[in-house]
Amino acid sequence: MPAVRVDGLRVVLDGVPVLDGVDLTVGVGEWVTVIGPNGAGKSTLLRAVGGLLPATGACTLFGTPGAVLRRRARARLMAVVPQSPVVPPGMAVLDYVLLGRTPYIPALGRESAADVAVVHDVLDRLDLARFAVRPLATLSGGERQRVFLARALAQGATLLLLDEPTSALDIGHQQEVLELVDRLRRENGLTVLATMHDLSVAGEYADRLVLLADGRVVAEGPPPEVLTAELLARHYRARVRIVAGEHGPLVVPVRR
Known part of the structure; x- marks a missing residue:
């Protein structure tokens, strides 16, 4: 049973088809990264899988149709880290990560001691405990990104x-x-579905790549099968050299 299975996914925004019949499978414990040129539909695909956009077609999460999952049940299965999370002004790191416990807090209720303990454990594991009372806005970019992951893990x-x-x-x-995401995946059995622009980084960390173009899957497989000069020239209109790396192919732009 895969963690994610998408069949014939179609998304239309403002009358314009953005995804047109996308099929995708992500195995439990797998890291799959979606790549593609600007406007290919990468973020739209992630948002549709996350239940944040209306879509047609079938999407199942760990064997359960996404359409029947209530919001709280979905949040206990899946955590979404968007490109630019909205951070309430002045919010401290501890309070922001505690928002990750919302699916477990009753309506009109408050977080329990167990919820707070989970948050402190996550902060410890991600080396963020020393920032617990700091306003999130005062942290560096890398530190903030760890906090966003901490909320998802909470x-x-x-x-x-x-x-x-x-x-x-x-x-x-x-x-x-x-490296942190990869370590947590191995230690906690997490499944990762990501989007990335940097092709070399995508090839280094993903088990499998899915190449989107014009709202459709045009290639998928292990990084060496997808990151080829021919495919990137066709769909990115880029002239590149592919260099074998230790963990995956490295994509080097070549001047025309």
Whole structure:
């Protein structure tokens, strides 16, 4: 039973088809990254799988049709980390991560001691305990990204949807965040479905890549099968050289 199965997914926004018959499967414990040129529909796909956009077609999460999952049940299975999370002004790190426990707090109720304990455990594991009372806005980009992951992990979800998780980070913080996600995946059995623009980084960390173009899947498979000069020239209109790396192919732009 896969963690995610999408069949014939179609999304129309303002009368314009953005996704047109997408099929996708993500195995339990797998890291799948969706790549593609601007406007291909990557973020739309993630939002549709997360139940944040209306879509037609079938989407099942761990064997359960997404359409029948209530909001709280979905949040206990899946955590979404968008590109630019909305952070309430002045909110401290501890309070922000505690928002991840919302699916477990009764309506009009308050967090329990168990909820607070979960949050402190996550902060400890992600080396964020020293920032607990700091306003989130005062942290560096890499530190904030770890806090966003902490909130997702505090949900107790086993599926992480990461939309461009390193787009605003320098290369050092990119590595820090992605290594953290990979370690948590191995230690906690998490499943990761992500989108990325950086093709070399995508190839380094993903088990499998899915290439979207014009709202459709045009290639999928292990990184060496998808990151080819021919496919990237066709769908990105890019001239590149592919260099074999230790963990995956590296994509090097070549001047015309």
